[in-house]
Amino acid sequence: MIAGSEGSQRSQRSERRLLTGNQAAAWGARLGGVDYVPAFPITPQTEIIEALAAWFDDGSLMGRLTMFESEHSMMTAAGTAAAAGARTFTATSSQGLLYSLEMMYAVAGWRVPFVMVNVSRGLASPITLESDHNDVLAARDTGFLQIHCATAQEVLDAVLIAFRWSEDRRVRLPVIVNQDGFSLSFTREPVDIPNEDAVRAFLPTRGDLDETLSGPSPQSLGVAVLDGSTYSYFRYQMERAAQGALPVLLDIEKEFESMTGRRFLPIDEYRMHDAEMAIVVVGSLGTQAMVAVDEMRAEGVRVGLVRPRVLRPFPRNALALTLGRMRGVAVVDQDLSPGFGGILHGEIAAALYARPEPRPSLTSYIGGLGGRFVSVTEFKRIVDETVVASITGHVPPPRLLFTDEEARSIRMLQQIADDAPQYELGAPFASGLEGDRA
Amino acid sequence: MKCTSDHHITTSLPSVVTFPPPAKFKPQVATTNRSVALLLDAGFGVLRVRIHGRGGQGIKTSGRVLASALFGEGFAVQDAPHFGAERRGAPVVASIRADRSFVRERGRIEHPDAVAWADETLLGALRRKTPLSTSAALRLDPDAFVVVVVAGVDPVPAPVRMKAPEESPEHAFEQASEQASEQASDQTPGQCSREALGRSTGLLSGRGPARTMAATLGVDEARIRILMLPPELHAGIACAVALARLCGVVRWETLLGAIDVELSEAGVGEAARVVAHRTASFAWDALSPDAGVLHSLADPGPSPRRAGIDTRSPDLGGKRWVSVERDDVSVAAPRILASRTSRHNPTGGWGTKHPVLRPERCRRCWWICTVACPDSAISLGGHGMPTIDQTHCKGCMICATQCPNQALVAVDDFASAEGAEGVQGVQGVQGVQRLRGIEREGHV
Numbered sequence: 094m095i096a097g098s099e100g101s102q103r104s105q106r107s108e109r110r111l112l113t114g115n116q117a118a119a120w121g122a123r124l125g126g127v128d129y130v131p132a133f134p135i136t137p138q139t140e141i142i143e144a145l146a147a148w149f150d151d152g153s154l155m156g157r158l159t160m161f162e163s164e165h166s167m168m169t170a171a172g173t174a175a176a177a178g179a180r181t182f183t184a185t186s187s188q189g190l191l192y193s194l195e196m197m198y199a200v201a202g203w204r205v206p207f208v209m210v211n212v213s214r215g216l217a218s219p220i221t222l223e224s225d226h227n228d229v230l231a232a233r234d235t236g237f238l239q240i241h242c243a244t245a246q247e248v249l250d251a252v253l254i255a256f257r258w259s260e261d262r263r264v265r266l267p268v269i270v271n272q273d274g275f276s277l278s279f280t281r282e283p284v285d286i287p288n289e290d291a292v293r294a295f296l297p298t299r300g301d302l303d304e305t306l307s308g309p310s311p312q313s314l315g316v317a318v319l320d321g322s323t324y325s326y327f328r329y330q331m332e333r334a335a336q337g338a339l340p341v342l343l344d345i346e347k348e349f350e351s352m353t354g355r356r357f358l359p360i361d362e363y364r365m366h367d368a369e370m371a372i373v374v375v376g377s378l379g380t381q382a383m384v385a386v387d388e389m390r391a392e393g394v395r396v397g398l399v400r401p402r403v404l405r406p407f408p409r410n411a412l413a414l415t416l417g418r419m420r421g422v423a424v425v426d427q428d429l430s431p432g433f434g435g436i437l438h439g440e441i442a443a444a445l446y447a448r449p450e451p452r453p454s455l456t457s458y459i460g461g462l463g464g465r466f467v468s469v470t471e472f473k474r475i476v477d478e479t480v481v482a483s484i485t486g487h488v489p490p491p492r493l494l495f496t497d498e499e500a501r502s503i504r505m506l507q508q509i510a511d512d513a514p515q516y517e518l519g520a521p522f523a524s525g526l527e528g529d530r531a
Numbered sequence: 532m533k534c535t536s537d538h539h540i541t542t543s544l545p546s547v548v549t550f551p552p553p554a555k556f557k558p559q560v561a562t563t564n565r566s567v568a569l570l571l572d573a574g575f576g577v578l579r580v581r582i583h584g585r586g587g588q589g590i591k592t593s594g595r596v597l598a599s600a601l602f603g604e605g606f607a608v609q610d611a612p613h614f615g616a617e618r619r620g621a622p623v624v625a626s627i628r629a630d631r632s633f634v635r636e637r638g639r640i641e642h643p644d645a646v647a648w649a650d651e652t653l654l655g656a657l658r659r660k661t662p663l664s665t666s667a668a669l670r671l672d673p674d675a676f677v678v679v680v681v682a683g684v685d686p687v688p689a690p691v692r693m694k695a696p697e698e699s700p701e702h703a704f705e706q707a708s709e710q711a712s713e714q715a716s717d718q719t720p721g722q723c724s725r726e727a728l729g730r731s732t733g734l735l736s737g738r739g740p741a742r743t744m745a746a747t748l749g750v751d752e753a754r755i756r757i758l759m760l761p762p763e764l765h766a767g768i769a770c771a772v773a774l775a776r777l778c779g780v781v782r783w784e785t786l787l788g789a790i791d792v793e794l795s796e797a798g799v800g801e802a803a804r805v806v807a808h809r810t811a812s813f814a815w816d817a818l819s820p821d822a823g824v825l826h827s828l829a830d831p832g833p834s835p836r837r838a839g840i841d842t843r844s845p846d847l848g849g850k851r852w853v854s855v856e857r858d859d860v861s862v863a864a865p866r867i868l869a870s871r872t873s874r875h876n877p878t879g880g881w882g883t884k885h886p887v888l889r890p891e892r893c894r895r896c897w898w899i900c901t902v903a904c905p906d907s908a909i910s911l912g913g914h915g916m917p918t919i920d921q922t923h924c925k926g927c928m929i930c931a932t933q934c935p936n937q938a939l940v941a942v943d944d945f946a947s948a949e950g951a952e953g954v955q956g957v958q959g960v961q962g963v964q965r966l967r968g969i970e971r972e973g974h975v
Contacts, residue, residue, distance in 0.1 A: 496851060
């Protein structure tokens with residue numbers, strides 16, 4: 094810990110700057126005093142490792158950044174460095190995350206602490222650079238804990254909290270901090286950069302080095318266990334550690350609040366105190382939904398927003414408590430599991446099932462895939478539909494958000510490709526309104 | 532039910548307004564600090580502007596300059612560049628929102644208070660009557676403010692004010708643009724429109740071009756400014772400065788500070804900084820009569836325009852949801868039939884150099900350059916010599932590298948005719964000076 098030179102220790106002199114989400118992530122790693130950054134570039138994440146590389150280069154950071162030949166090796170290096178006691182940070186996105194997926198399961202099983210920022214980007218095929226959450230949700234069963242951010246400020250805060258959370262002996266699992274490509278990664282917003290001394294008090298250097306890997310004391314990580322009971326024991330231990338991570342986060346969050354004045358609860362509730370309807374959304378679409386909530390509140394609709402910041406461990410009880418008393422809940426998934434629908438919707442439904450009846454009418458919307466814009470008016474219409482569902486008791490089938498304008502555009506492209514002569518403009522997109530309701 | 536239905540979301544949801552029971556709607560009046568905060572939270576007073584340009588023009592940096600300047604004046608800012616293809620020459624748009632409190636709305640700005648184009652050829656390209664781009668994409672609200680920068684205009688002593696061509700002045704710009712899009716390989720829309728607009732620098736107030744743009748963009752003609760920029764100045768910075776001037780809340784010193792900070796972060800040198808400062812001075816003066824014309828930040832009182840995003844739209848901004856049904860896999864899989872699709876996409880403006888044939892050196896080998904071209908932009912002409920499709924050539928110059936007899940030579944798009952002396956090919960220098968809008972050396 095660096096001694097505070099002027100005696101006073103906390104909440105002093107944070108600095109407000111315009112930062113992209115990527116720069117905020119890099120600042121989080123820098124303030125966290127990161128020792129080691131294994132890296133591999135991928136849009137829209139690369140700006141993070143560029144920023145860190147510059148700081149290692151100019152001496153702002155003491156440590157090492159190493160470029161690997163793939164994310165698979167990068168992830169392995171992150172796990173081993175963390176096992177050896179280094180405070181380790183890495184970042185990836187989309188296809189890179191998938192390429193490292195095999196090692197994500199492996200290193201989480203090693204029970205080593207490190208932080209990885211994922212910059213969400215839709216998965217191929219077709220290829221895109223823009224955001225949705227299928228990449229990070231593909232990692233939801235790995236044993237990594239997951240924090241999802243709505244602002245650049247939250248990205249910086251989450252990285253600091255994630256180091257503490259991950260290194261806590263009650264948890265000791267790697268943590269993913271997720272932010273959306275473009276809408277956060279390349280977007281600058283005002284960010285308070287906390288004072289370095291205050292951060293050092295909140296996040297001292299790693300103190301869990303007693304059992305770390307080193308030359309004189311070799312260890313074998315990721316050992317083979319050739320029977321189900323032993324295997325089950327270790328997997329059950331991961332489950333206990335992950336489930337138990339929620340109360341640990343609440344402890345850390347209290348300290349974080351006293352340092353910064355900012356809360357970091359597992360779910361962010363907005364205007365929910367007297368709400369009868371709720372929108373559930375994850376990530377940066379959350380602030381857009383807040384605008385819709387404000388506008389509908391001004392019209393007299395008692396609607397609020399519930400935004401899970403943490404998806405692993407899943408804050409099931411808190412969500413069930415908050416959402417269970419609603420008359421209607423609309424889940425907007427920025428992901429799609431073909432053949433199932435919205436992943437978040439399924440998880441929210443599971444959480445609500447534990448509640449006694451009457452349960453809220455639960456509607457499902459898929460939007461924001463590959464960076465598709467979900468407008469404020471769309472959020473408002475989503476609430477409208479959910480209100481209708483809660484009155485009639487008839488819950489419409491999941492809606493794949495798409496407008497007539499988008500439909501015309503697609504048909505035009507297909508006509509240009511001369512590939513769909515059998516389809517006239519507009520066909521066979523149906524309005525869906527009659528089929529869904531009536 | 533087909534897409535042709537007239538049903539709108541709002542008309543099909545009459546029950547929405549009755550649940551929950553219509554609460555007593557209290558008009559939001561800013562009487563206390565708390566209610567002021569609520570108003571701002573609800574999006575009152577948000578400034579929303581866009582800067583359009585091309586990859587390589589410094590649009591991202593220009594957006595950062597404007598955002599930093601507004602941030603420097605104490606506003607919360609959201610500065611979101613969007614550069615989909617990450618390619619030089621491809622369209623780029625920077626969206627900047629500013630407010631007194633944290634900006635929550637995200638995504639494309641559908642109803643900007645003002646828009647600046649760093650490259651008038653973007654308007655020309657979008658006006659092309661190809662199915663890929665509809666003019667709907669260009670439409671703005673009638674009271675949006677528009678700045679169009681026409682870069683690279685050589686200053687001439689007189690007349691300073693443009694005199695519209697005598698015959699049908701109101702169609703000059705349109706004719707120029709259409710002529711350009713039809714004859715893209717001969718002349719650039721920029722060149723055409725420049726001739727139509729006259730060769731003057733400063734703020735152009737000729738009614739003809741503005742009227743045509745007003746029709747295209749759907750805005751009030753009186754709110755269009757055409758900034759004729761001397762060739763040594765930077766179009767992107769001019770956009771940022773013009774918009775800062777229109778806001779009326781950015782001081783000159785703050786603006787210069789923002790330019791210095793952002794150019795320093797972008798890692799450009801002193802020469803570019805000087806260019807940016809001179810550009811700032813030029814654009815600042817040119818827009819001074821319009822300073823403060825955008826009131827949203829200076830005067831955050833409620834108005835229909837400022838009452839939040841999309842408030843004018845009864846439903847989904849004139850759109851409605853459709854149900855996506857299963858298509859046959861022949862169209863449902865993301866295949867591209869290359870030649871059919873790319874024909875409509877004039878990528879010829881992406882390069883900064885282009886190949887020109889020197890026919891006397893061509894051995895008529897029939898295959899090297901045609902096969903080497905990664906964009907299939909070279910075909911065989913009647914005499915066994917290559918024909919270059921300049922509308923689709925991206926200027927990679929692989930053909931010039933591959934030709935063993937150096938029959939294909941690289942010509943800089945920005946070189947003067949004298950610089951390319953001696954090249955008297957079938958294409959000609961004029962033929963390769965086309966759609967662009969790319970920075971020149973020495974610029975940001």
